[in-house]
Amino acid sequence: MEVLLQILFPQISLLFWANSQEIPPLAILSNLSYGSDPQQIMDIYLPGGRDTTVSKVVVLIHGGAWSAGNKESMFGYAVWSYFAFPRYAIVNMGYRLGTADSPGFPKQLEDIKLVLQYVTANQSALKIKPEFALVGSSAGGHLAMLYGYSVDKSQQVNAICNIVGPTDLTDPEYTNSTKYQVIEGVIPALVGYETFKQNPGLFAAVSPVYSVTRQSPPTISFFGEKDPLIPLSQATTLEDKLDENGVINKFYIYPDEGHGFANPTNQAHFFKKLSWFFKTYL
Numbered sequence: 001m002e003v004l005l006q007i008l009f010p011q012i013s014l015l016f017w018a019n020s021q022e023i024p025p026l027a028i029l030s031n032l033s034y035g036s037d038p039q040q041i042m043d044i045y046l047p048g049g050r051d052t053t054v055s056k057v058v059v060l061i062h063g064g065a066w067s068a069g070n071k072e073s074m075f076g077y078a079v080w081s082y083f084a085f086p087r088y089a090i091v092n093m094g095y096r097l098g099t100a101d102s103p104g105f106p107k108q109l110e111d112i113k114l115v116l117q118y119v120t121a122n123q124s125a126l127k128i129k130p131e132f133a134l135v136g137s138s139a140g141g142h143l144a145m146l147y148g149y150s151v152d153k154s155q156q157v158n159a160i161c162n163i164v165g166p167t168d169l170t171d172p173e174y175t176n177s178t179k180y181q182v183i184e185g186v187i188p189a190l191v192g193y194e195t196f197k198q199n200p201g202l203f204a205a206v207s208p209v210y211s212v213t214r215q216s217p218p219t220i221s222f223f224g225e226k227d228p229l230i231p232l233s234q235a236t237t238l239e240d241k242l243d244e245n246g247v248i249n250k251f252y253i254y255p256d257e258g259h260g261f262a263n264p265t266n267q268a269h270f271f272k273k274l275s276w277f278f279k280t281y282l
Contacts, residue, residue: 025047025048025049026045026046026047026048026082027045027046027047027048028043028044028045028046029043029044029046030043031043032044032118034093034111034114034115034118035111035114037096039094039095039096039097040094040095040096040111040114041071041093041094042071042091042092042093042094042115042118043071043078043091043092044089044090044091044092044119044126045078045081045082045089045090045091045092046089046126046127046128047082047086047087047088047089049086049087050087050088050089050127050128051127052123052124052127052128052129053129054087054129055087055088055089055127055128055129056088056089056128056129056131056132056133056158056282057088057089057090057091057119057128057129057130057131057132057133058081058085058088058089058090058091058132058133058135058278058282059090059091059093059112059115059116059132059133059134059135060074060077060078060081060090060091060092060093060135060136060140061074061093061095061112061134061135061136061137061140061141061143061144062074062093062094062136062137062139062140063136063137063138063139063140063141063164063165064097064138064139064140065138065139065186065189066097066098066103066104066108066139066143066186066189066190067097067098067099067104067186067189068097069097069139069140070094071092071093071094073137074092074135074137074140075092077092077135077137078090078092080271081135084271084275084278085275085278085279088282089119089126089128091115091119093111093112093115095108095111095112095143096108096111097189098189098190099188099189100188100189100192100193101192103188103189103190103191103192104139104143104189104190105190105191105205105206108143109143109146109147109150109151112134112143112144112147112151113147113151116130116132116156116157119132120156130156131156131158131282132156132157132158133157133158133159133160133161133278133282134147134148134157134159134160134161135160135161135163135274136160136161136162136163136165137163137164137165137260138163138164138165138229138259139165139190140163140165141161141162141163141164141165141166141221142162142165142166142167142208143165144160144161144162144165145160145162145165145167145208145219145238146206146207146208146211148160148216148217148219149208149211149212149213149216150208150211152217155215155217157217158217158218158281158282159217159218159219159220159277159278159281159282160217160218160219160220161219161220161221161222161274161277161278162219162220162221162222163221163222163260164222164223164224164227164229164230164259164260165221165230166183166207166229166230166234167207167208167209167221167234167235167237167238168207168208168209168210168233168234168237168238169183169187169190169196169203169204169206169207170196170200170203170204170207170210171231171233171234171237173231173233173234174196174231175196175197175203179231180228180229180231183229190206191203191206208238209237209238209241212238212241212242212244212245212247213245214245214246214247216242216245216247217247217281218247218248218249218277218281219238219242219247219248219249219250220249220250220251220252220273220274220277221235221238221239221249221250221251221252222251222252222253222254222261222270222273223235223251223252223253223254224253224254224256224257224258224259224260224261225253225254225255225256225257226255226256226257226258227257227258227259228258228259229259230259232253235251235253238251239251248281250273250277252269252270252273254266
């Protein structure tokens with residue numbers, strides 16, 4: 001077990017969780033198309049022993065500033081999910097990348113919807129229960145929240161994990177400050193050529209905090225205090241909005257981390273808290 005985990009995911013201390021568990025059998029459906037675009041592909045991990053009464057689905061959404069990245073970058077999270085939830089299915093999705101000419105909003109939300117629809121339509125064949133947790137990193141965290149708060153009208157999403165994803169693109173730290181000016185270079189991949197001053201309503205529409213309601217799913221978030229892209233105001237603003245609406249939420253800020261977590265102690269803490277959250281609320 002230890003050797004297998006170290007090979008699959010050497011950069012994260014998965015042994016904290018999986019050292020004593022029995023390895024379940026696993027079938028992997030690779031590069032399944034869920035749309036006509038070549039980027040609309042996903043991998044589905046199907047553990048043995050699953051059934052339609054208990055086998056819910058963890059969906060992984062990669063980062064990359066809405067314009068880059070791929071599902072392979074989330075493979076480590078797929079490995080962790082496999083051992084942490086041995087009866088759950090895992091979907092690791094790609095999505096259509098954005099450009100200023102073809103921005104990510106709303107097509108990337110449409111892609112998440114298509115993935116959930118595909119899994120739901122094939123629930124009998126896949127032997128799963130179509131209830132979902134969304135796990136997103138960076139831009140993927142932003143998309144997970146925005147989908148769960150604004151698109152998921154059927155409330156299939158039971159829980160969301162946001163890993164260093166932005167929550168409010170109208171934040172003065174972005175619109176009136178030079179400290180996080182780097183965001184100006186990537187935001188066109190999400191919204192196109194319009195700026196905040198030209199269309200503040202658009203920037204509000206792509207900000208998860210503005211879509212929070214009392215029906216929003218429980219949310220757990222992780223941030224780095226030294227993140228050069230995500231000011232801590234992004235965490236506090238979302239936390240306040242979720243609290244205001246009575247939505248279950250947990251927030252963790254790592255003082256020594258940036259845009260991602262390199263410290264093994266923090267990694268172990270992250271997986272421990274996420275595992276507890278999903279076992280409680282998914």
